[in-house]
Amino acid sequence: MTASVRRYSPADPGPDLFEQEAGVLQAARALYVADDADAERYRAALGDLTLHFERLMRETRRLIARSDRAEREMNALNQQLQTLTQQLEYRATHDALTGVLNRGAVIDQAGQALRRNGGAMIVLDIDHFKRINDEFGHPAGDRVIQAIARCLQELVQAPAIVGRVGGEEFTVLLPTLARDEALTMTERLRQRIAQEATGPAPVTASFGLSLNPPGTEFELAYGLADAALYRAKRGGRNQVVLAD
Incomplete structure (x- = not known):
């Protein structure tokens, strides 16, 4: 039933x-x-x-x-x-080690800003970073990267954009097209890192700078600054080079 x-x-x-x-x-x-x-x-x-x-x-x-x-x-x-x-x-857009924007967020935000207003693109790379890792270990290298990020954040304020795009490479987009203003800020960053980014060995960075009118794509602005960065490396490091 x-x-x-x-x-x-x-x-x-x-x-x-x-x-x-x-x-x-x-x-x-x-x-x-x-x-x-x-x-x-x-x-x-x-x-x-x-x-x-x-x-x-x-x-x-x-x-x-x-x-x-x-x-x-x-x-x-x-x-x-x-x-x-x-x-x-936050985790999706920021670098876990330094707290600055990660590569994807930099490309997205800087790309939008460049297309809209243009700007001065800075690409910097820590000099002899592999030597620091090899001689003192990766924890020491991480501390150097964090010190570099702090120097950038202390000097660069919004609406400028700061991000880490590689292991020891950072990108800064300044909201200016003025050559002298961009060079002055980039030189200040170089000096601050050389003075304050202390590590187990002297820490310096090389800088490439490109000036980009509104409508410039990120890849072009970055490529010009990156080429200038390699000229700075070949020229002896710890210097600022403006893209042609």
């Missing part, structure tokens, strides 16, 4: 959660309109109504408390989700 299962449709909401209370209320209404009801029956009906009303109040308070607790928990979860989303967005 199989048990029958009752199926509910939208027109059939299913069992009444307040079936007992509805029965007590119906009996009280019937008693109210009856002509022959005596005081004892009224008293009994009033007692039933009181008991069920008190039960409903307790259940209502319990449900309100549960709802408030659920709302607080939901708000806390939403806050955690927002925090996690922000952390994921």
